[in-house]
Amino acid sequence: MRLHRIEGRLVPPILGLVLLALVIPGAAQAQTLGETLAAADPAKGETVFAACRACHTIEDGGGPLIGPNLWGVVGRPVAHAEGFNYSEPLNAHGGTWQVDRLDAFLQDPQAAVPGSLMVFPGVKNPGDRANLIAYLNQNSSSPLSLADAPGAEVAAAAPAGGSRNYGGLVDAPGVEKTFAYCTACHSEMIVAQQGKTRKHWADLLEWMVEEQGMTPIGEPDMSVVLDYLAANYGVDRPNFPQR
Structure with a gap:
């Protein structure tokens, strides 16, 4: 029987798999989206939302700009913001903006709702998306408990590795x-x-x-x-x- 070396010890293959699950972070059980959202930071999400302000208001009673007002968007029916004329694909999307659907849409709007008029390329970093959803959820008259909100049970996306990408801007404070x-x-x-x-x-x-x-x-x-x-x-x- 071939033995495997795990942290300096020779162990049988079956035991090796068990030990790997213990010593490799995340190997035993993937984190759910709800767990990721529960640890998210709305203050950081507000910074992410800066890229959204050109097209959206988020204040209670705010009107539409290029896109709809986003007050209370987390958990509300899709395409139901007052005073905004939604595209046919988004109207047909139906359902509610439960957290897993919102996470997928924010990652890649065109992939989630083909034909949507939202041309934003998406928030690719999973941590940024979680912080953004936490910020959106905070801007509501009845915020959800994100840890157990509808859709929170799905597996979370893997954390982004490596350094952040700021395109052509130099990575420095600010x-x-x-x-x-x-x-x-x-x-x-x-x-x-x-x-x-x-x-x-x-x-x-x-x-x-x-x-x-x-x-x-x-x-x-x-x-x-x-x-x-x-x-x-x-x-x-x-x-x-x-x-």
């Missing part, structure tokens, strides 16, 4: 918020190819609000974004992309 706000309206490469003083970045953001209809960035996020842009995309352009 990049997460900057990437979220900027890519809500345009490619991050528009930022990466410029170099401005902090004041000129502030003036540009003010112009984006007044002339382009961008949602204003409140404090403390505005200071975080301006500090990041001034430090990494200042007049000397230390991170200008090289060809």
Whole structure:
């Protein structure tokens, strides 16, 4: 009988499988979506939601923009926000936005509802999606208990490995918020190819609000974004992309 070495010990194959389940994290039992959502951080989800604000309001009583108001979206019937004209595919999707369906839609809207008019590419990082759902759930008159909400029993997506991807932006303090706000309206490469003083970045953001209809960035996020842009995309352009 061939023996296997597990943490310095030679053990039979069957016992080896048992020990592997004990020493390898997650090998014994996959985490459910509900468990992932129960540990999610709504405050981090608010940062993720910055990319959604160009198209959606989330305040109670907020009206539609390009997309519907998202107050109370978690658990509500699909395509039922007041005052919004939904596409035929989304109307036909039916059911409710229980957490597993919402998670799938946020990951890839076109794959979840083919033909949907939502052109957003999706939130690919499972942790970001969980935080976003927790934030959406918080913005409701009757938040659900996410740990045991309908759809919470399905297996959660595996955590994303490696470092975060911020496209063409340099990974430095403030990049997460900057990437979220900027890519809500345009490619991050528009930022990466410029170099401005902090004041000129502030003036540009003010112009984006007044002339382009961008949602204003409140404090403390505005200071975080301006500090990041001034430090990494200042007049000397230390991170200008090289060809």
